Amino acid sequence: MKGKRGILARRDFMIATAAAGTAVLSGCFSSHNGGWENLADADAATLKAVCDQIIPADGFPSASEAGVLTYIDRQLTRHYRRHRKAYAAGLEQADRISREHFGAGLESVTTQQQMAVVSALETQNSGFFNLVREHTLEGYYGSPRHGGNRDAVSWRMLGLDEPPLRGRAQYDLRKGSPS
Amino acid sequence: MKRVNAVVIGAGAAGGIVAKELSVAGLSVVLLERGPWYTASDCRKDDLRNQRTTMLGNAFGPADEGNPRVSVDASGAMRTWLPSEGGYQNNAACVGGGTLSYGAQAWRYMPQDFRMRSTYGAPAGSSLEDWPITYDDLEPFYEKAEYEIGVSGDYSGTPFHGPRRHPLPMPPLAPNREFYILEPAAKRLGLHPFHIPMARNSVPYNGRGPCMRCRWCVGFACEVDAKNGSQNTVIPTALASGNCELRTECMAKEVLTDDRGRARGVAYFDASGHLQEQPCDVVVVSACAIESARLLLNSKSRLFPNGIGNRYDMVGRNLQGHHYTGAVGFFDYDTYDDVGPGGSIAISDYNHGTSGLCGGGMLANEFIRLPIHMIDRLPSASPRWGLGHKQAMRAAYKRNIQVFGPTQQIPTADARVTLDPTVRDKWGMPVARISGNVHPHTFDIGEVQAQRAQAWLKEAGAITTVKLSNKATGVSAGQHQAGTCRMGNDPKGSVVDRNCRIHDVDNVFVIDGSVHVNNGGFNPVLTIMAVAYMASASLVQSWKGTGLKS
Structure with missing residues (x-):
């Protein structure tokens, strides 16, 4: 029974996230200024490329599809205000590496080339890379409240019940042994 | 007034x-x-x-x-810290x-x-x-x-604790899956596993209901007020x-x-x-x-x-907390059932009596596993980012057990709180300035404890284990400060x-x-x-x- 429920949950989830992914692309990147609170459009495009290398799409959404850019953008006006300069410099550097090696901005090069640029960034500016890595993972695996982990996609990916089950104490006492 | x-x-x-x-x-x-x-x-x-x-x-x-607070490290370097930062x-x-x-371990x-x-x-x-x-x-x-x-729990499985006149007022919560995996392994090793005593209602007590076993426990207020x-x-x-x-x-x-x-x-x-x-x-x-x-x-x-x-x-003087060490074991089946509060089983066989060590510490399974906690706790061969990291998160999240514990800290007089001469808080009062180090023998104890955690996990069937053992510079205090x-x-x-x-x-x-x-x-x-x-x-x-x- 548990397996069946899992399959259903996963199918529903795939549909939901496909829709969510579309919403991200059409909602955030088409309007003027992208609707970002802090990021300039160009920086957002570079950041999207970086984040999606840190968490690429597979059967489950990529970082940006799950709202990680929204998470980072919002926090750059709130708790991570102190990291604004690091972001501005780090994204500029990523874009520069891309132009030097591949003749185009990071958003425009191929996925393989983006991966090479992000690897170079990790070596050349580990401070910024570690920061953006941590923030990307926070946005993806943290609470949906902050704009990332949209519809709790990462939690479902990990097999966690979402919304969580309630009242399990009684259930477990009856069961008395592991399932 | x-x-x-x-x-x-x-x-x-x-x-x-x-x-x-x-x-x-x-x-x-x-x-x-x-x-x-x-x-x-x-x-x-x-x-x-x-x-x-x-x-x-x-x-x-x-x-x-x-x-703010200020810390001074062994080299004399000063740093100001925000309350939400570890230092x-x-x-x-x-x-x-x-x-x-x-977490309410009592x-x-x-x-x-x-x-x-x-x-x-x-x-x-x-x-x-x-x-x-x-x-x-x-x-x-x-x-x-x-x-x-x-307090709920049950010390009856361990012979190592001091005498008591009465049992705990509440029975332990029903075991989670990690308990059932770790308990027989501990017994095979000749250890004495038991239910962690916790200031948490397992049954109605003091006019409030029992724990509903969600995964958001340590670090959070209790939604149903079952944590005491x-x-x-x-x-x-x-x-x-x-x-x-x-x-x-x-x-x-x-x-x-x-x-x-x-x-x-x-x-x-x-x-x-x-x-x-x-x-x-x-x-x-x-x-x-x-x-x-x-x-x-x-x-x-x-x-x-x-x-x-x-x-x-x-x-x-003598500022101290706990030096935590232990190990993570990775399994080839689901060990995590998302039944809170998480921590369920402990041993106190290693708190005292090891030749050459001043004390030891309790070992228990981990207390909370939010997905974000796993990002840097994957098997050692996992990449730090990219598809490989995502796949490792998926593969390992439900298939690992962490065993660790608070190592007895050996106090030193120079691990201390003084007043910072320049930094003030918002009321204009000098803030705490924290300096000194953990006594090195603490790390000796911690290393042995980490090896013991590793051995317990291996006996429980872990395919690979990663030791959690470090020699942090600076004091340890935090939530266990004393x-x-x-x-x-x-x-x-x-x-x-x-x-x-x-x-x-x-x-x-x-x-x-x-x-x-x-x-x-x-x-x-x-x-x-x-x-x-x-x-x-x-x-x-x-x-x-x-x-x-x-």
């Missing part, structure tokens, strides 16, 4: 108990708390902003604005203190923990000492804490006595003294930032190890030029006597983790509570003998 019998500073684990014991005994009490009173509806299950996982700030204080060594700032959002220390120097001798460079009280002195008060606060802290037990009792007034968002500035060197009251900043003076007969400082020391050091006067209680430069106002018989080597009374001021008491001579190989809260009950009983007795009335 109307004079009261006692001002208690800090409404945490100890302060709540002292306020209750004094007010129920008939003393008029003002309980000052720098933070607000949160309720279950403030639970907010936020993986990024709670009291344990704080990248977006502390859920239960202090706020990042206006509350701050934060606990909490709210009614209930750490007990609002703790351990008794073992008899040997009170006699460390006699048992092992003091390692070179350490300040290891015996407590001036014994386990037997404290036993009735451990029991009182277990029954009044409410001072905020939902002793503080409501204190208020119901009619003798206790709780003043929240009030920050103590200093203990005021008179010309004879006795305390006459407490100066504090009220919720609107105005300086107030509350006259009283007795002052009890229960602000947690770092802030209690800071308050005493900030309480300077003609008779106490270096701070009250600090005649021999002992206030702030030791800064050491209890002792010698006024030159300690700050308070066995009744938690400052040696040279007869109406000022420090009652919280500050007085711990050492911090045991267990979470310290139940010992903080037991000491609070014991010291309160003695204080009430002195009061009735009129020794404290002015």
Whole structure:
């Protein structure tokens, strides 16, 4: 029974996230200024490329599809205000590496080339890379409240019940042994 | 302001108990708390902003604005810390203190923990000492804490703990899956696994219901109020006595003294930032190890030029917490069932008795596994980012068990809290400056504990294990902070006597983790509570003998 429920949950989830992914692309990147609170459009495009290398799409959404850019953008006006300069410099550097090696901005090069640029960034500016890595993972695996982990996609990916089950104490006492 | 019998500073684990014991005994009490009173509806299950996982700030204080601390490392480099950063060594700032959002492991220390120097001798460079009280002195008060606060669990599986007159008032929660995997493995190794004692309702108790077993426990307030802290037990009792007034968002500035060197009251900043003076007969400082020391050091006067209680430069020394080590084991089947609170099984076979080591520590399975906690805890071959990291998260999240524990920390006199000469908080008071290091023998113990955790996980069927063992530079304090106002018989080597009374001021008491001579190989809260009950009983007795009335 548990397996069946899992399959259903996963199918529903795939549909939901496909829709969510579309919403991200059409909602955030088409309007003027992208609707970002802090990021300039160009920086957002570079950041999207970086984040999606840190968490690429597979059967489950990529970082940006799950709202990680929204998470980072919002926090750059709130708790991570102190990291604004690091972001501005780090994204500029990523874009520069891309132009030097591949003749185009990071958003425009191929996925393989983006991966090479992000690897170079990790070596050349580990401070910024570690920061953006941590923030990307926070946005993806943290609470949906902050704009990332949209519809709790990462939690479902990990097999966690979402919304969580309630009242399990009684259930477990009856069961008395592991399932 | 109307004079009261006692001002208690800090409404945490100890302060709540002292306020209750004094007010129920008939003393008029003002309980000052720098933070607000949160309720279950403030639970907010936020993986990024709670009291344990704080990248977006502390859920239960202090706020990042206006509350800095400074640390100095071994090379002399200074750094200023925000309350939500690790180096701050934060606990909490709210009614209930750490007990609002703790994991609620409610351990008794073992008899040997009170006699460390006699048992092992003091390692070179350490300040290891015996407590001036014994386990037997404290036993009735451990029991009182277990029954009044409410502790569930079952020690019957272990032969290593001290004698007790009664079992815990509540049975343990039903085991989670990790318990069933780890228990037979421990037994095969000849160990004695048992159910962790926890200040959490497993059945209805004290007018509140049982744990609903969600995964957001340590770091969070309890949504169904099944976790037992001072905020939902002793503080409501204190208020119901009619003798206790709780003043929240009030920050103590200093203990005021008179010309004879006795305390006459407490100066504090009220919720609107105005300086107030509350006259009283007795002052009890229960602000947690770092802030209690800071308050005493900030309480300077003609008779106490270096701070009250600090005649021999002992206030702030011996700061300690716990050095956590252990291991993660990765399995080829689902070991995680997402049934909270998480921690379920422990062994105390290794707390004492290992040749060559001064003590040891309890080992238990991990207490919380939010997805964000796994990002840097994957098998060692996993990439740090990219598809490989995502796949490893998926593969490992439900298939690992972490076993770790609080290693007995060997105290040193130079791990300490002083006042920073330049940095001030938002009220203009000098902030705590934290310096010194963990005694190296602590790391020896921690390394052996990590190997033991690894062996337990391997016996349980882990395919690979990763050791969690480091040699952190700097002090460890954090939520288990203790030791800064050491209890002792010698006024030159300690700050308070066995009744938690400052040696040279007869109406000022420090009652919280500050007085711990050492911090045991267990979470310290139940010992903080037991000491609070014991010291309160003695204080009430002195009061009735009129020794404290002015």
